[in-house]
Amino acid sequence: xxxxxxxxxxxxxxxxxxxxxxxxxxxxxxxxxxxxxxxxxxxxxxxxxxxxxxxxxxxxxxxxxxxxxxxxxxxxxxxxxxxxxxxxxxxxxxxxxxxxxxxxxxxxxxxxxxxxxxxxxxxxxxxxxxxxxxxxxxxxxxxxxxxxxxxxxxxxxxxxxxxxxxxxxxxxxxxxxxxxxxxxxxxxxxxxxxxxxxxxxxxxxxxxxxxxxxxxxxxxxxxxxxxxxxxxxx
Amino acid sequence: xxxxxxxxxxxxxxxxxxxxxxxxxxxxxxxxxxxxxxxxxxxxxxxxxxxxxxxxxxxxxxxxxxxxxxxxxxxxxxxxxxxxxxxxxxxxxxxxxxxxxxxxxxxxxxxxxxxxxxx
Numbered sequence: 001x002x003x004x005x006x007x008x009x010x011x012x013x014x015x016x017x018x019x020x021x022x023x024x025x026x027x028x029x030x031x032x033x034x035x036x037x038x039x040x041x042x043x044x045x046x047x048x049x050x051x052x053x054x055x056x057x058x059x060x061x062x063x064x065x066x067x068x069x070x071x072x073x074x075x076x077x078x079x080x081x082x083x084x085x086x087x088x089x090x091x092x093x094x095x096x097x098x099x100x101x102x103x104x105x106x107x108x109x110x111x112x113x114x115x116x117x118x119x120x121x122x123x124x125x126x127x128x129x130x131x132x133x134x135x136x137x138x139x140x141x142x143x144x145x146x147x148x149x150x151x152x153x154x155x156x157x158x159x160x161x162x163x164x165x166x167x168x169x170x171x172x173x174x175x176x177x178x179x180x181x182x183x184x185x186x187x188x189x190x191x192x193x194x195x196x197x198x199x200x201x202x203x204x205x206x207x208x209x210x211x212x213x214x215x216x217x218x219x220x221x222x223x224x225x226x227x228x229x230x231x232x233x234x
Numbered sequence: 235x236x237x238x239x240x241x242x243x244x245x246x247x248x249x250x251x252x253x254x255x256x257x258x259x260x261x262x263x264x265x266x267x268x269x270x271x272x273x274x275x276x277x278x279x280x281x282x283x284x285x286x287x288x289x290x291x292x293x294x295x296x297x298x299x300x301x302x303x304x305x306x307x308x309x310x311x312x313x314x315x316x317x318x319x320x321x322x323x324x325x326x327x328x329x330x331x332x333x334x335x336x337x338x339x340x341x342x343x344x345x346x347x348x349x350x351x352x353x
Contacts, residue, residue, distance in 0.1 A: 033281050172275050177282055194245055194280040214244040214284075223241040 002066035005030045005149055005181045006051055011060035013046050020046040022205040023060070030148075031177045033195050036185040037228060038202035044185040045082065047202065048153045051183070052079040064149060075105070078147035080138055082154045088127035092120050092137060099141050111144035114170055132163035139167050143174040150175065152184040156191070164188065168195060193224045203232050245280055246287045253292065257308055258319045268298060268306045 004027035013021040021043045028034055036044040049055045050062045053070040062069040065076060086095060092115070100106040115122065118136040126134065135155070142150055156164045172195070175182055186192050193213060201208045209231045216227045239248050256262040268274070271289060275282040289306050292298040296314050300306045309315065334344050 032283065168279060169276060172279070172282065173272070194239065194278075194284070197281055197283050214246060214287075217242060217244040218247075221242045226241070 002063075003030075004028060005065055006183070007061075007063045008047070008050075009061040009063070011050065011057045011062055013043075013050060013055065014058045019205055021050075021057075024205070024207050025060075026200065026207055026210055028181070028183065028200075029198075030181050031179075032197035033171075033175075033177070033182045033184070035189075035192055035196040035199040036183065036202060037187075037189050037199055037224070038208075038232070042202040043205045044202050045153055046205075047200075048079075048151050048183065048185055051149075052077055052151050054079075075103070076147055077149045077151060078142045078145045080142045080150075080152040080155055082157060084134070086126045086134060086137065089125060091123050091125050092129070093122035095126060095137065095141070096122075096144070099144070103145050103147075105146040107144050107146060110174065111140060114140045114143055114174060117170060117173070118166060132159055135159045135163055136166060136170075139170055143170060146179070148180055150180055150182045152182070154185055154187065156186060156188045164191065168192075171195070189224050189228065196224075199224060201228055201231055208232055246284050246291070249274075249278060249280070249284070249288045250291055253288070254297065254318060254322060257297065257315065258322050262308050264308055264312060264315055265310045266308045267304075268308065270305060 006028040008024050008026050011021055011024045012019065024043070024047070036047060038044050046055070050057055051064060051069055053064075053073045056070070064073055067073065087098070090098065096108075096111050096115070100108055100111070118133075118140060120129075120133055120136060120140070124133075126137070129137065139152075139155060142152065155167060159167070168191075171182070184192070196213045198210065198212045199216075200210050209227075211227065213224060216222065216224060220227055220230070222230075239245050253262070253268070262268070268289070269277060271282055271285045274288075275285045278285075289298065289300070293300055293306070296311065297309055297318060298306050299309055331344065334347075339347070
């Protein structure tokens with residue numbers, strides 16, 4: 001098994017005339033919870049989409065688990081999109097069944113456990129769920145799978161503190177870092193810091209720094225937000 | 235989840251301190267079982283790898299011992315626990331004295347101040 005689960009090798013990504021990522025190179029280790037932080041438009045989502053194989057680099061190479069990142073990786077990568085991807089006419093239970101059918105690593109027992117923990121009603125249609133409960137359902141679908149790589153694009157965005165807490169708790173309860181790696185982009189830097197092993201700071205399409213969260217505190221004597229302010233410009 | 239962590243020390247160190255406080259206060263006694271790593275990570279809301287670092291360090295300090303398949307337990311070694319109590323006391327006292335001296339108090343003033351407050 002390759003040592004690093006994700007490898008970006010001199011990756012540039014352009015959309016028409018906009019450059020989302022400029023010559024980005026980094027590797028990420030297994031078995032950790034890694035945060036992608038940075039302002040809106042910095043390139044965090046692009047990094048996640050390239051890793052999920054949903055987009056291809058304009059130049060450079062993205063490998064996941066030693067293989068070229070493309071949609072064939074869907075079996076090894078569980079991806080939680082920032083956008084609304086749930087079918088509104090499905091009930092919660094139907095959504096879970098749909099995912100169970102799509103992914104062989106979907107663990108129905110685990111899914112039911114998470115369902116109870118989140119207190120979601122199985123027979124409620126997705127379109128009738130509150131935003132918070134839709135957020136809970138999205139994470140349920142990702143955590144019920146045993147994928148080696150879990151990618152989450154802003155899983156806490158726009159959700160109230162109680163929902164955020166239940167999402168964080170379910171992440172801690174249901175992820176197995178012995179077999180899995182989690183990469184999540186977030187704005188909620190201070191809230192998420194206790195969850196993170198390491199952090200990748202992204203700004204203007206470049207990686208400004210990668211550090212272990214414990215090291216930031218012990219070497220720089222400040223928390224994650226302080227470090228970010230230091231290494232980001234403007 | 236407990237009170238929030240301070241911003242300057244690594245979180246794993248702060249968790250270690252909290253657990254040592256519990257041991258010294260007697261909330262955790264010799265031979266008591268600590269929560270499992272996953273339980274503690276949930277209770278405190280931190281990364282399981284952080285908890286692993288905490289437990290590894292506590293074991294290295296001989297404050298806890300891990301019994302395979304059973305979990306992690308506070309050491310039964312009373313002498314070690316007494317030593318921990320003394321270590322924590324002198325750490326607090328030294329930190330306090332440093333602050334007080336930093337403000338310009340003399341040793342005599344410091345002692346007088348303490349006696350007064352303890353009355």
